[in-house]
Each structure stands twice: as structure tokens, then as C-alpha cells.
Amino acid sequence: MKKESRVLILCTIFIAFPLVQSIFEGPKEVEEWFKELPIKKEKVTKLHFYFHDTTSGPAQTAHQIAESNISSTTVTQFGRTFMFDNPLTVKPDIRSTRIGKGQGFFGAASFEEPRFIMNLNFVFTNGRYNGSTLQFLGTNPIFHRVREMSIVGGTGVFRLARGIATAQTYFLNDTSSIVEYNLLVVHYY
Numbered sequence: 001m002k003k004e005s006r007v008l009i010l011c012t013i014f015i016a017f018p019l020v021q022s023i024f025e026g027p028k029e030v031e032e033w034f035k036e037l038p039i040k041k042e043k044v045t046k047l048h049f050y051f052h053d054t055t056s057g058p059a060q061t062a063h064q065i066a067e068s069n070i071s072s073t074t075v076t077q078f079g080r081t082f083m084f085d086n087p088l089t090v091k092p093d094i095r096s097t098r099i100g101k102g103q104g105f106f107g108a109a110s111f112e113e114p115r116f117i118m119n120l121n122f123v124f125t126n127g128r129y130n131g132s133t134l135q136f137l138g139t140n141p142i143f144h145r146v147r148e149m150s151i152v153g154g155t156g157v158f159r160l161a162r163g164i165a166t167a168q169t170y171f172l173n174d175t176s177s178i179v180e181y182n183l184l185v186v187h188y189y
Helices: 004-018 027-035
Strands: 044-056 064-065 081-089 098-108 115-124 133-141 144-154 162-172 174-186
Touching: 044 162, 133 174, 144 174
Parallel strands: none
Antiparallel strands: 044 081, 044 174, 064 081, 081 098, 098 115, 115 133, 133 144, 144 162, 162 174
């Protein structure tokens, strides 16, 4: 690659960087945001999208990272843990518009029923919330028709977010699932 081409690419990146909505603000900008918090108003945002999880095959998005010495002897696979980087789309079809990624880990955390402990981060990479994130922490009883999880934080547009996410399995087989998410998020503007 010619030197001029590399310089042009680097200049383009540095010029475009500030144009992208960003959550990468420095300490001073974050401190200013906090100073204005008493005059900010709360807003409720509703979000709806689909989470695509694939545990095997060429399009695998979730990989096992650990298991306990008893995982294979329990009905619930207690202790088996996965790390994932799953697409989020506006429709159940994986080819529909991608709005971000669901990243985190889940592990089988119950002896009685299939129930995962989840650390889930929704990272928005497209559209109105590009550059913002939402964080979840809680349990997910995967065979319940509808599951409720807590939104415990966020960044960017969703800084200091809290709320509730409901999850409902749209599709499930031995190697993949599609989960429909509906979120009610309280945040500041």
C-alpha cells in the first residue's frame, strides 16, 4: 500500500471519529454531565429487538469457556458457562437490520431447573443509540415462557439507566435460539 493511501485512510479515520456518536467521553466531559444531573429529566424508552444465539456450527456466536466437575452428571448441566457475542436485529430474520450485539456470559446456576445466571451487555452499533450500551445482571429461567431481567446500568444515551427487560424465546433448537426482547429503560436527557 502506498504511503499516500495510508495517510489518507488515517486522516479519514481521525476526521470521521468525532462525527460518530460516542460513549468515549473523557473524565472532564463525564464530570460536566454529572454536574448537570440535577436539572436533567428522566425519560422512559421502549426498545424491541431479537437476540440470535448459536452454540455450534460455522456461524457459532457462543462458546463454552468453563464447566464444573459435575456439569455432565446433572440434568441442568450445573456450572457449564458460555461467553457470547450475538447479533441483535430488528426482526427475527438474521438478515434483517442489525442494531448491535449482545455480549457477555451465561452459566447454568440451578440444580432444579435450567436457569442461567447472566451478565449481558447490549452494545448498540447502528441507528439512534449507536455507541450506547445497556447492562443486565440476573437469572434467566430459560424454559419459562416470559423471563424478566433487571437493567442495572448503561452508557452513552443510557448513562445511569435502570429498567426491566422481558425475554421470550421466539425459536429454539439444539444449536441455536432467537430470543425476543422488550425493554423499558429509564434514563436521563
